[in-house]
Amino acid sequence: VSAVEKKRWTLNDFDIGKPLGRGKFGHVYLAREKKSSHIVALKVLFKSQLKQSQVEHQLRREVEIQSHLRHPNILRLYGYFYDQTRVYLILEYAAKGELYKELQKCKYFSEKRAATYISSLAQALIYCHGKHVIHRDIKPENLLIGAQGELKIADFGWSVHTFNRRQTMCGTLDYLPPEMVESIEHDASVDIWSLGVLCYEFLYGVPPFEAKEHSDTYRRIIKVDLKFPPKPTVSSAAKDLISQMLVKDSSQRLLLHKVLEHPWIVQNADPSG
Numbered sequence: 438v439s440a441v442e443k444k445r446w447t448l449n450d451f452d453i454g455k456p457l458g459r460g461k462f463g464h465v466y467l468a469r470e471k472k473s474s475h476i477v478a479l480k481v482l483f484k485s486q487l488k489q490s491q492v493e494h495q496l497r498r499e500v501e502i503q504s505h506l507r508h509p510n511i512l513r514l515y516g517y518f519y520d521q522t523r524v525y526l527i528l529e530y531a532a533k534g535e536l537y538k539e540l541q542k543c544k545y546f547s548e549k550r551a552a553t554y555i556s557s558l559a560q561a562l563i564y565c566h567g568k569h570v571i572h573r574d575i576k577p578e579n580l581l582i583g584a585q586g587e588l589k590i591a592d593f594g595w596s597v598h599t600f601n602r603r604q605t606m607c608g609t610l611d612y613l614p615p616e617m618v619e620s621i622e623h624d625a626s627v628d629i630w631s632l633g634v635l636c637y638e639f640l641y642g643v644p645p646f647e648a649k650e651h652s653d654t655y656r657r658i659i660k661v662d663l664k665f666p667p668k669p670t671v672s673s674a675a676k677d678l679i680s681q682m683l684v685k686d687s688s689q690r691l692l693l694h695k696v697l698e699h700p701w702i703v704q705n706a707d708p709s710g
């Protein structure tokens with residue numbers, strides 16, 4: 438694959454297959470690089486749309502960040518190229534597709550599956566934080582599943598290097614921690630909060646602070662109005678872990694490496710990830 442990164446690519450280097458989904462700012466297609474027969478996901482972004490949303494710099498920073506990230510639970514961005522009207526991202530193909538579709542189908546995950554995903558995410562985030570990258574957008578829509586069932590963090594549309602603290606509010610509020618909803622300074626502990634929200638959603642099928650109106654979700658997040666519906670398939674160890682991640686004071690949230698040592702993870706996560 439290192440050859441994939443060096444070369445000047447053009448659309449003619451690829452056979453384009455079926456559409457995989459509508460990612461951010463554009464369509465994603467299954468594609469095969471002709472010489473190597475390497476299967477990839479090709480994301481097509483329209484320059485006009487990037488310009489009008491003023492995200493060209495965001496994309497450039499993203500490509501820069503991604504080119505240094507190598508982790509089994511982070512979807513690879515092998516490279517990019519462009520033509521007159523479009524920018525193309527050459528992405529790793531996640532053979533088992535989108536995690537949120539899987540969650541919709543199963544309603545909720547078993548403790549083993551949920552703990553395995555949370556462990557993989559924690560390891561990927563430890564890796565990112567080690568590179569001074571905080572993700573800030575950990576939600577089911579940005580997670581994919583690889584050929585062996587392993588989780589892949591897929592969309593870095595909003596990842597930043599920790600020195601850049603500017604924050605633009607967008608999309609669902611469900612995953613934002615209090616400090617972001619109150620739009621004050623935040624740091625890597627933002628990702629811990631999102632991990633807690635995800636863990637809850639994997640086990641209950643809905644995010645913890647869901648409400649009909651945005652204003653109610655906002656109020657529930659600020660208050661950390663965390664409730665665990667009676668559910669036999671959810672152990673007290675799981676609730677203990679979630680309660681240690683969804684803490685208002687970001688400095689009091691469980692640290693990522695402590696997540697990996699939590700009894701619920703140790704007892705339920707599949708070490709192969």
Ligand SMILES: COc1ccc(C(=O)Nc2ccccc2)cc1NC(=O)CCSc1ncnc(N)c1Br
Nearest residue numbers: 457458460478492495496512530531534591592594
């Ligand atoms: C490393 O993955 C990315 C890295 C960057 C961006 C991106 O758009 N950045 C961006 C775009 C505009 C402005 C600023 C940033 C997007 C992704 N990833 C995706 O969009 C996921 C595409 S869907 C898919 N992919 C593989 N296998 C499947 N089975 C599927 Br379904």
